[in-house]
Amino acid sequence: MTKTLPTTEARLTELAHELPTPFHLYDERGMRENARAFMQAFAWAPGFRNYYAVKAAPTPALLQILAEEGFGADCSSLPELELAQRCGITGENIMFTSNDTPPEEFRRAAELGAVINLDDITHIAALEEALGGTLPELLSFRYNPGPERTGNAIIGNPVEAKYGVTSEQLLDCYRTAQDKGVGRFALHTMVASNELDASFIIETARMLFTLAVRLKEELGIELEFVNLGGGIGIPYRPEQQAMSYQEVSDGIRELYDSIIRPAGLDGLKLSFECGRVMTGPYGVLVSRVRHVTRKYKDYVGLDACMANLMRPAMYGSYHHITVLNKGEDAPRQTVDVTGSLCENNDKFAIDRELPVMQPGDVVVIHDAGAHGHSMGFNYNGKLRSAEYLLRADGRAEMIRRAETMDDLFATLSW
Numbered sequence: 001m002t003k004t005l006p007t008t009e010a011r012l013t014e015l016a017h018e019l020p021t022p023f024h025l026y027d028e029r030g031m032r033e034n035a036r037a038f039m040q041a042f043a044w045a046p047g048f049r050n051y052y053a054v055k056a057a058p059t060p061a062l063l064q065i066l067a068e069e070g071f072g073a074d075c076s077s078l079p080e081l082e083l084a085q086r087c088g089i090t091g092e093n094i095m096f097t098s099n100d101t102p103p104e105e106f107r108r109a110a111e112l113g114a115v116i117n118l119d120d121i122t123h124i125a126a127l128e129e130a131l132g133g134t135l136p137e138l139l140s141f142r143y144n145p146g147p148e149r150t151g152n153a154i155i156g157n158p159v160e161a162k163y164g165v166t167s168e169q170l171l172d173c174y175r176t177a178q179d180k181g182v183g184r185f186a187l188h189t190m191v192a193s194n195e196l197d198a199s200f201i202i203e204t205a206r207m208l209f210t211l212a213v214r215l216k217e218e219l220g221i222e223l224e225f226v227n228l229g230g231g232i233g234i235p236y237r238p239e240q241q242a243m244s245y246q247e248v249s250d251g252i253r254e255l256y257d258s259i260i261r262p263a264g265l266d267g268l269k270l271s272f273e274c275g276r277v278m279t280g281p282y283g284v285l286v287s288r289v290r291h292v293t294r295k296y297k298d299y300v301g302l303d304a305c306m307a308n309l310m311r312p313a314m315y316g317s318y319h320h321i322t323v324l325n326k327g328e329d330a331p332r333q334t335v336d337v338t339g340s341l342c343e344n345n346d347k348f349a350i351d352r353e354l355p356v357m358q359p360g361d362v363v364v365i366h367d368a369g370a371h372g373h374s375m376g377f378n379y380n381g382k383l384r385s386a387e388y389l390l391r392a393d394g395r396a397e398m399i400r401r402a403e404t405m406d407d408l409f410a411t412l413s414w
């Protein structure tokens, strides 16, 4: 897929001069169009919902846009619950998928009427205790297929994953909850991350649908919904292809017709909790070249660093880089693009061929709209940058200010 910019180079250059760099910029129109395409592809599915994984970009303006497009929120901590709630996402539009959960977070989730998704068989008792001896009327369990499923490249082998209940425990979980008076049930799994192969997601649906039938047959439970988790990837590299929502939808629909309907489970609702694919491609990190130098290699130093985007350093991830205002014929050079942290892995690109740069040039780092700003950290006293929303009419609206030194010092005792 060709890598496109959220607006014209001229407009981006203008913004990079008006606003202090580095900053994150999100494309409202792109985000809305993608959210609609996703919902549209699954229009056939009863009660279809995407609980946006808040951790991908926990910024109210973005959550509100996605809520307007019909999304709920997938939260895994108390602050994420509060964010969702303050953005008007309430009740069962919130899925609380936590692990190693403290009791007060269970209590708050229950208070908000969120769907509580238990990660562990021991959490039934923990939840019951946290809620003063009761359980919510609706309960979901996170299933980990272990050896029954090969993990995808990123999330790894399910056997090694700390999440979810095992195949052996799963029926016990539902039976126990049933015995304790829970009357409504859901089933969840999360076995993929940044997956570009539609068949992997379709197989996840097969796995959950098969379990739904088993739960009906063995325990008489008719699940209200299955949640396939997140994991739909994005083409970070120009040579990669985005996953087709239509292909995923068609594949799942076939399985719905062949597994769910014949079992008399028609009406079973379908949901996802995709984060990355919903905002990732619609956010860029705009940064300015500070220094260009040659050591044993050629280096381009930016004013952004791991505080703004951690993925390349943390996972060795590829993020496409566009240098603004360099024509097709601009001379090119192989460089490492670095940040200013005292960490040698603070590099946005290694041995990347890019147009020759000078101090002051503006670079756009693509696909930074998920796990970008949100993963940033303050190591080395680096401050996280501002976030702007590029509205459909071309205005850039600040949706989160940059951190200041006072923010950094706010927790200190002097």
Ligand SMILES: *Cc1c(COP(=O)(O)O)cnc(C)c1O
Pocket (backbone or CB within 6 Å): 053, 055, 056, 074, 097, 190, 192, 193, 194, 229, 230, 231, 232, 273, 274, 275, 276, 277, 370
């Ligand atoms: C991170 C996460 C998601 C979202 O995953 P994406 O790869 O961003 O779609 C969904 N559910 C859970 C439980 C997660 O931890």
